[in-house]
Amino acid sequence: MICWSCQKAAGEGVLCAACGAVQPPDSKADYFQVFGIPEVYALDEAGLEQRYKELTKLLHPDRFARADPRARRASLERSVQLNEAWRTLKDPIRRAEYMLLLAGIDIGEMAGTGRQPADHVTLPVPPVLLMEVMELREALAAAHAAKDVHETEALIAKVQSRLKTVVEDVAKGFAASPPELSFVAARLVGVRYYRRFLDEARLLWEQEGAGPGKDHSHAG
Amino acid sequence: MAYSDKVIDHYENPRNVGSLDPSAPNVGTALVGAPACGDVMKLQIQVGKDGIIEDAKFKTFGCGSAIASSSLATEWIKGMTIDQAMSVKNTQIVEELSLPPVKIHCSVLAEDAIKGAIADYRKKQDGKAESAA
Numbered sequence: 001m002i003c004w005s006c007q008k009a010a011g012e013g014v015l016c017a018a019c020g021a022v023q024p025p026d027s028k029a030d031y032f033q034v035f036g037i038p039e040v041y042a043l044d045e046a047g048l049e050q051r052y053k054e055l056t057k058l059l060h061p062d063r064f065a066r067a068d069p070r071a072r073r074a075s076l077e078r079s080v081q082l083n084e085a086w087r088t089l090k091d092p093i094r095r096a097e098y099m100l101l102l103a104g105i106d107i108g109e110m111a112g113t114g115r116q117p118a119d120h121v122t123l124p125v126p127p128v129l130l131m132e133v134m135e136l137r138e139a140l141a142a143a144h145a146a147k148d149v150h151e152t153e154a155l156i157a158k159v160q161s162r163l164k165t166v167v168e169d170v171a172k173g174f175a176a177s178p179p180e181l182s183f184v185a186a187r188l189v190g191v192r193y194y195r196r197f198l199d200e201a202r203l204l205w206e207q208e209g210a211g212p213g214k215d216h217s218h219a220g
Numbered sequence: 221m222a223y224s225d226k227v228i229d230h231y232e233n234p235r236n237v238g239s240l241d242p243s244a245p246n247v248g249t250a251l252v253g254a255p256a257c258g259d260v261m262k263l264q265i266q267v268g269k270d271g272i273i274e275d276a277k278f279k280t281f282g283c284g285s286a287i288a289s290s291s292l293a294t295e296w297i298k299g300m301t302i303d304q305a306m307s308v309k310n311t312q313i314v315e316e317l318s319l320p321p322v323k324i325h326c327s328v329l330a331e332d333a334i335k336g337a338i339a340d341y342r343k344k345q346d347g348k349a350e351s352a353a
Contacts, residue, residue, distance in 0.1 A: 125255055130253045130260055133260050133281075134251060137260060137281040192257065193253060193255070195258060196257065196258025196259070
């Protein structure tokens with residue numbers, strides 16, 4: 001890349017290696033490239049956050065308030081790309097979905113994010129999983145009808161532990177050599193159902209007068 | 221995004237919510253889901269000796285369009301022969317409920333559920349025929 005400002009070789013970084021002017025983002029860069037880190041699942045999360053903060057600081061609009069319009073625009077575009085990358089990579093499940101997508105496996109979980117058409121998904125969902133989700137949903141509806149806050153909380157805890165197991169399995173799958181991508185995909189298929197359940201359960205839980213306030217932190 | 225009046229009507233007064241005995245030989249059950257949104261839908265049919273669907277029930281956990289699609293599906297297939305029910309298309313549901321493009325997958329789910337319930341019923345009938353032979 002040639003720097004728009006000094007017309008010299010800008011290098012790969014956010015700022016031109018020669019003159020320090022902010023460079024427009026490479027729209028084809030994947031999220032790992034945005035952070036300048038290798039594409040591995042088991043990434044250093046603290047390091048990622050550190051890097052995110054550094055880059056955010058570097059791209060902060062205040063620094064470009066009086067800058068050349070090209071620099072302002074480049075910093076803004078960089079920020080948008082950085083935030084998308086951060087949102088995806090910091091979350092173990094989104095990160096896994098994204099890495100599958102990079103490997104050409106679309107499990108439909110990215111539908112609605114703008115990267116994939118929100119089409120009907122063809123990857124088969126195990127009947128056992130659907131049965132479990134249906135039972136969980138029915139139990140939740142029953143708990144809500146009985147205004148049983150404890151049961152609602154127990155169901156939330158149950159599904160949270162399911163999600164935790166999924167994340168552990170996904171990490172194992174990516175750590176294998178070679179990575180067991182189809183295993184990872186199979187484990188991730190159910191995630192949206194669990195998440196949807198948790199959204200619904202938290203809503204009912206709040207209606208039951210238990211929340212809000214307490215943070216039932218979830219995997220994404 | 222505004223729901224159409226028909227979607228709201230089915231959502232507020234869903235037809236045929238409930239369950240049939242899944243182990244009954246003349247009951248077919250389908251459980252389908254949409255991984256992209258996390259909706260789950262159960263649809264059951266009860267078929268009479270004349271091959272006509274005499275009852276249909278559903279249970280859907282999902283958005284208003286998914287509930288309306290399955291409610292409408294059960295309403296339609298009641299009184300149909302299984303072959304007629306087999307030919308119900310998601311596009312008919314889209315049209316009837318005026319579903320927007322982002323909700324088309326809800327109607328697909330309902331069509332899949334009808335076909336799945338019929339397949340389950342037929343499997344049971346075949347099994348019965350074989351064990352009788």
